[in-house]
């Protein structure tokens with residue numbers, strides 16, 4: 228469903244990611260692990276089209292999308308939850324979800340009911356301003372907002388960062404359910420061992436902008452193998 232070939236990306240002329248080649252198959256949940264500054268967010272930004280590659284290509288659903296803008300990728304079914312979450316703090320929860328309506332214009336069915344099923348707290352807080360909610364609730368809102376447009380591929384950048392353990396646990400259970408029930412392919416960035424082990428079928432490890440390893444189920448289950456690639 229998603230392939231990058233020798234992707235080199237940076238800010239200005241300075242490459243940060245070098246020769247990144249990865250694949251995500253339809254229906255998979257794939258993780259990206261790597262320490263702070265490794266280039267994980269840079270990769271996600273290149274995948275959603277917020278950074279133009281210096282070299283290499285991105286293919287989505289059999290079509291080369293290397294030159295597509297972020298909004299075109301969103302309309303083609305790629306959902307993105309940035310590390311900064313970026314909910315609109317002065318809008319209510321419901322208004323934040325309504326904003327998503329325009330994003331994936333090609334989605335036939337908007338999943339308001341479904342996102343409230345996954346995250347009942349959002350329905351309870353529908354008229355509350357998003358900025359007054361906890362970090363974990365804002366993360367659920369960010370996920371819900373991306374999900375409303377029924378994306379085929381969801382890109383999630385460190386969903387557990389800075390949020391309380393109970394919501395980390397909930398998200399770790401919800402994302403695989405969403406994958407299974409809605410068929411959403413997931414590519415996520417994480418440094419939390421429990422989240423990686425709870426969600427990923429396999430992982431790519433990034434160090435200094437390069438993919439240095441790929442971990443399948445066996446090595447993912449091994450805390451020591453995984454700890455080498457995350458901040459502990």
Ligand SMILES: Nc1ncnc2c1ncn2[C@@H]1O[C@H](COP(=O)(O)OP(=O)(O)OP(=O)(O)O)[C@@H](O)[C@H]1O
Nearest residue numbers: 238243261262263264265266267268269270310385
């Ligand atoms: N806007 C920018 N301009 C220039 N350099 C940047 C910019 N954003 C990030 N970088 C640099 O690119 C490198 C990779 O950053 P990136 O944010 O992709 O790392 P990361 O793996 O997501 O880290 P973290 O786990 O802390 O989120 C870092 O050296 C960072 O300083």
Ligand SMILES: [Mg+2]
Nearest residue numbers: 267268269310
């Ligand atoms: Mg990051």
